[in-house]
Amino acid sequence: xxxxxxxxxxxxxxxxxxxxxxxxxxxxxxxxxxxxxxxxxxxxxxxxxxxxxxxxxxxxxxxxxxxxxxxxxxxxxxxxxxxxxxxxxxxxxxxxxxxxxxxxxxxxxxxxxxxxxxxxxxxxxxxxxxxxxxxxxxxxxxxxxxxxxxxxxxxxxxxxxxxxxxxxxxxxxxxxxxxxxxxxxxxxxxxxxxxxxxxxxxxxxxxxxxxxxxxxxxxxxxxxxxxxxxxxxxxxxxxxxxxxxxxxxxxxxxxxxxxxxxxxxxxxxxxxxxxxxxxxxxxxxxxxxxxxxxxxxxxxxxxxxxxxxxxxxxxxxxxxxxxxxxxxxxxxxxxxxxxxxxxxxxxxxxxxxxxxxxxxxxxxxxxxxxxxxxxxxxxx
Amino acid sequence: xxxxxxxxxxxxxxxxxxxxxxxxxxxxxxxxxxxxxxxxxxxxxxxxxxxxxxxxxxxxxxxxxxxxxxxxxxxxxxxxxxxxxxxxxxxxxxxxxxxxxxxxxxxxxxxxxxxxxxxxxxxxxxxxxxxxxxxxxxxxxxxxxxxxxxxxxxxxxxxxxxxxxxxxxxxxxxxxxxxxxxxxxxxxxxxxxxxxxxxxxxxxxxxxxxxxxxxxxxxxxxxxxxxxxxxxxxxxxxxxxxxxxxxxxxxxxxxxxxxxxxxxxxxxxxxxxxxxxxxxxxxxxxxxxxxxxxxxxxxxxxxxxxxxxxxxxxxxxxxxxxxxxxxxxxxxxxxxxxxxxxxxxxxxxxxxxxxxxxxxxxxxxxxxxxxxxxxxxxxx
Numbered sequence: 001x002x003x004x005x006x007x008x009x010x011x012x013x014x015x016x017x018x019x020x021x022x023x024x025x026x027x028x029x030x031x032x033x034x035x036x037x038x039x040x041x042x043x044x045x046x047x048x049x050x051x052x053x054x055x056x057x058x059x060x061x062x063x064x065x066x067x068x069x070x071x072x073x074x075x076x077x078x079x080x081x082x083x084x085x086x087x088x089x090x091x092x093x094x095x096x097x098x099x100x101x102x103x104x105x106x107x108x109x110x111x112x113x114x115x116x117x118x119x120x121x122x123x124x125x126x127x128x129x130x131x132x133x134x135x136x137x138x139x140x141x142x143x144x145x146x147x148x149x150x151x152x153x154x155x156x157x158x159x160x161x162x163x164x165x166x167x168x169x170x171x172x173x174x175x176x177x178x179x180x181x182x183x184x185x186x187x188x189x190x191x192x193x194x195x196x197x198x199x200x201x202x203x204x205x206x207x208x209x210x211x212x213x214x215x216x217x218x219x220x221x222x223x224x225x226x227x228x229x230x231x232x233x234x235x236x237x238x239x240x241x242x243x244x245x246x247x248x249x250x251x252x253x254x255x256x257x258x259x260x261x262x263x264x265x266x267x268x269x270x271x272x273x274x275x276x277x278x279x280x281x282x283x284x285x286x287x288x289x290x291x292x293x294x295x296x297x298x299x300x301x302x303x304x305x306x307x308x309x310x311x312x313x314x315x316x317x318x319x320x321x322x323x324x325x326x327x328x329x330x331x332x333x334x335x336x337x338x339x340x341x342x343x344x345x346x347x348x349x350x351x352x353x354x355x356x357x358x359x360x361x362x363x364x365x366x367x368x369x370x371x372x373x374x375x376x377x378x379x380x
Numbered sequence: 381x382x383x384x385x386x387x388x389x390x391x392x393x394x395x396x397x398x399x400x401x402x403x404x405x406x407x408x409x410x411x412x413x414x415x416x417x418x419x420x421x422x423x424x425x426x427x428x429x430x431x432x433x434x435x436x437x438x439x440x441x442x443x444x445x446x447x448x449x450x451x452x453x454x455x456x457x458x459x460x461x462x463x464x465x466x467x468x469x470x471x472x473x474x475x476x477x478x479x480x481x482x483x484x485x486x487x488x489x490x491x492x493x494x495x496x497x498x499x500x501x502x503x504x505x506x507x508x509x510x511x512x513x514x515x516x517x518x519x520x521x522x523x524x525x526x527x528x529x530x531x532x533x534x535x536x537x538x539x540x541x542x543x544x545x546x547x548x549x550x551x552x553x554x555x556x557x558x559x560x561x562x563x564x565x566x567x568x569x570x571x572x573x574x575x576x577x578x579x580x581x582x583x584x585x586x587x588x589x590x591x592x593x594x595x596x597x598x599x600x601x602x603x604x605x606x607x608x609x610x611x612x613x614x615x616x617x618x619x620x621x622x623x624x625x626x627x628x629x630x631x632x633x634x635x636x637x638x639x640x641x642x643x644x645x646x647x648x649x650x651x652x653x654x655x656x657x658x659x660x661x662x663x664x665x666x667x668x669x670x671x672x673x674x675x676x677x678x679x680x681x682x683x684x685x686x687x688x689x690x691x692x693x694x695x696x697x698x699x700x701x702x703x704x705x706x707x708x709x710x711x712x713x714x715x716x717x718x719x720x721x722x723x724x725x726x727x728x729x730x731x732x733x734x735x736x737x738x739x740x741x742x743x744x745x746x747x748x749x750x751x752x753x754x755x756x757x758x759x760x
Binding site: 147148150152154157158159160161162202204206209210211218220222224228230232234236238239240241243245247249253254256266268272273275276277279280281284296297353354355 | 527528530532534537538539540541542582584586589590591598600602604608610612614616618619620621623625627629633634636646648652653655656657659660661664676677733734735
């Protein structure tokens, strides 16, 4: 019989219950539910045969589990990850890895001291075949060196009623931010995973623009990759007609992803610097007008279908397979700091009203965030 | 017989020759070529029956013409417009109205003192049926108050050979800028014509990034409309696979223009603030998944065809019709300052490395531009 990883689920809320369901239904072949931890004692009855804890440290030390997943508020991810890893319990941390880079750095330091304990992060979008293909295309230099990235990802519509479900939602104290921390971390991760981290960012962030919340509901960010390449990242929670369009221009072509479903790849027959040196604009205009552009570029369009839930199951399976057989992690936990740093930089630029460099001053970010939390508490 | 406007063409280069050809071919029913002015005496033979001048002041004072068009380097547009208007000669100024707002303001002041003399600007894209329709939709509040604009207009590919055609091209002294001054003024005008002027801009401008030129070949600009609305404007001359995608999000819908050919209008059944107050994200997600989104929005797609040259002929006809019959101008000359101010603000933000407010400090811009011209001269 195949060996299975006994997972401890910290937090049986929406996300934790979903994962528990997958495992209970036998959908994760290499995993069982080892134990459940929740501060709400009523959750004990959901899986009566599974050991239940109201304190996650007790669960970590119980011997009932080999690993944990932290489906808890973002601020707690680093702390719980650290406590697990310290006890040689494998940790699958929910995204974002934390709210501020300083706390995630501490988590990464502990993880680095435990190279034999598996440390993953729940970036399920990295299992999306479209984004895996996109990363492969960029890594294999199919469109050459990147010149410009542009992602408009505004499919995160959330009404006011969503924000009013819980007091902690969309607050500095409860979540540490809005769309950057709760909805867009997947795309922020994908952007840096595929295109690399920018060196500088400048942002225009709107706090409580279309929703009655203290945190951000709209973000426009200008990225500078430091090598001439630039980018734009836009997200918001008030666009009910959400756009999802990701364009990457390279020296050798262009890729456009529409609706996270359609990948359009235009490959230049020769790198643009060569066309620049050999063709006139009249040559190009005539070829484009004439319709047969194949001397300049070829176009490939790939359509993808996505099955809901499949991504999350794959992250769980891969995490367990890493523990059991050393299968490479799709999303190593140490990668989580990139998205947190980038989101922090976007906030910080708007607070300081200037361009900020990465890596950011993590102490400064923490100090500024603390001010927001204090100001918020004073209002209440 | 219909009365015709006798047009004096200042500069019989590429553009001037095109207009002369339209008129000579009888394509502008209310216009004749009154005279031609060029500093190259060889141009005299092109239209041997038309009075020829090598000095535009002489032409203005000749009595041969009722109006002029200034198809000359950008720096000269304001001066020539001023000299014409002062002499009660109607002026159709080429775009951009000038290189720096200070000189365009002087032109506008002279024009304001001559309310009976026609003053137009050659924004032929304003005659484009697609953009006229788009302006109408916005003006009629079809998608409500604007929340966000986003235009990626990188269809301005120019190879190095283009820049090397003349010594003045793409220099501070000769043109006063690159893509912002030469290629993109149409879109900069359309953007402000349709969506209004921003209150602040922050830009990342690349000078000589992919071309060996001292001026800009790539621009990324963040716009702030001062009322919460934001925007992004991107243009460059090194993208041979040019993108032209203009998205406008409003309170009541969204419009996307693809390739200046396809207009997609999504109209919300109720304004977003109302949907925000009445629907849950689950309601919306289910409607979207189910496919029948008509309870949330309707979609209209309009395809446009454009005939090359038609736009320019229409500007000439309209200009003459304004002179003869008072037909409203498609592009009043006084509108030219908006695009120049916006382009200046984009330059200035990148030079000062900070966000700048509009209207900009026009003296400061002129001083900074003068520095660029002096530095360029020192290198040569």
